Amino acid sequence: MNTVIACGGTGGHLFPGLAVAEVLRARGHEVMLFVSEKEIDSLAMTGREEFRFEKLPTVGFPSPFSPRIFGFLGRFAESLRVCRSIYRKFKPHAVLGMGGFTSTAPVLAGKMRGVPTFIHESNAIPGKANRLTARMVRAVLLGFKECAPFFSSARTEVTGTPIRKELQPMDRSVARQKLGLREDLTTLLVMGGSQGASGINQSVIKALPFLHNFAIQVIHLSGARDERLVADNYQRETIPAHVAAFHHAMEEVYSAADFAIARSGAASLAELAAFSLPAILIPFPYAAGDHQTKNAEIFVRAGAALLLKESDLTAESLAQKIRELIEHPNQLRHLAEASARLAPKNAAALVVETMERYTQPNHDARL
DSSP states (O other), X not given: OOEEEEOOSSHHHHHHHHHHHHHHHHTTOOEEEEEOSSHHHHHHHTTXXXXXEEEOOOOOOOOTTSTHXXXXXXXXXXXXXXXXXXXXXXXXXXXXXXXXXXXXXXXXXXXXXXXXXXXXXXXXXXXXXXXXXXXXXXXXXXXXXXXGGGGTTSOEEEOOOOXXXXXXXXXXXXXXXXXXXXXXXXXXXXXXXXXXXXXXXHHHHHHGGGGTTSOEEEEEEOOTTTHHHHHHHHHHHTOOEEEESOOSOHHHHHHHOSEEEEOOOHHHHHHHHHTTOOEEEOOOTTSGGGHHHHHHHHHHHTTSXXXXXXXXXXXXXXXXXHHHHHHOHHHHHHHHHHXXXXXXXXXXXXXXXXXXXXXXXXXXXXO
16 A cells, blocks of 8 residues: 655654554555655654655645735645645555645645545644645544544544654663663653743743752753753753753653653653653643643643643742652652553554555445
8 A cells, every 4th residue: 555644844743644654664555755844854754764755845824814825825736736746656545644734735636636535633623734634534533532523524533643663661770871860860851842942941941940959850852942051051050961952762761751841742742651751731822722732631631740831830830840749759650650541552553554444445435
């Protein structure tokens, strides 16, 4: 089965798409990836020579009344032309869009060709691209069952959010050694998603003076812009830390940590749960439809995380949440157990199996 996966633009679209591609390839299918022209896409594809990929010139959908709409339409038309040209040679049997406007042209091109099309929505509230393309697919695959009501006129299948095969827990002591950290200290992971988060970085920096009395060390993935600033502040406060813009072996980072401070994009939450990591979740308040808050609330209701909205985020409020988890190890353990229960079970394989089932010749193809 020749399969196209359109998954670029952000880590939340890209990494689950790569996870599905890994399973497809392992099952003997040919895979073509469509990504965006953003730097994160190029970085993520580095060293993945086993996959064919093409960059599309798509951009996010602006307001219909914005002058940028003309640039969007031109880039969309070019992306559609590229997809149709590639499809004539690649001859896909299925097209999967992972959300975001990088996925819209490939899904539409597949529909125009008569190819079975699918989308995956990882978040609890769907984005504009998936709302638009849902009407042209065989099935909508979901990360959260809570998202199903938004696709009431489509067939939905709950698969969970796929995570990459390399994200497997490793020995905590080994992971900490690899990061240059001590084995005996409570370890906090700070991350802002695939693009970093200056708001979280600044709040953590300001909270550091409140943490001097605790035996703690920090893994802080700051994003490129704030890396030097963040590193200098840990040094000034004499709190041991591993600071990096990004980390390509996230299994080391997750395995080394006791708990995390993070945004609440669906891909990040799936990865935290796969490593049984409790989290203090700070949703990005400007995410489409405020979907990160809805994602976070699902984890909070399950007892797997604490919620701290950015409107309530101060150095004192963040330090209080951190102290709460350090001072109450039983609470931390219960949060970890609840997080593990939310871990996606073979989500990438479920996505592939669903696509295989829907593309069988005898399957009811009516939308």
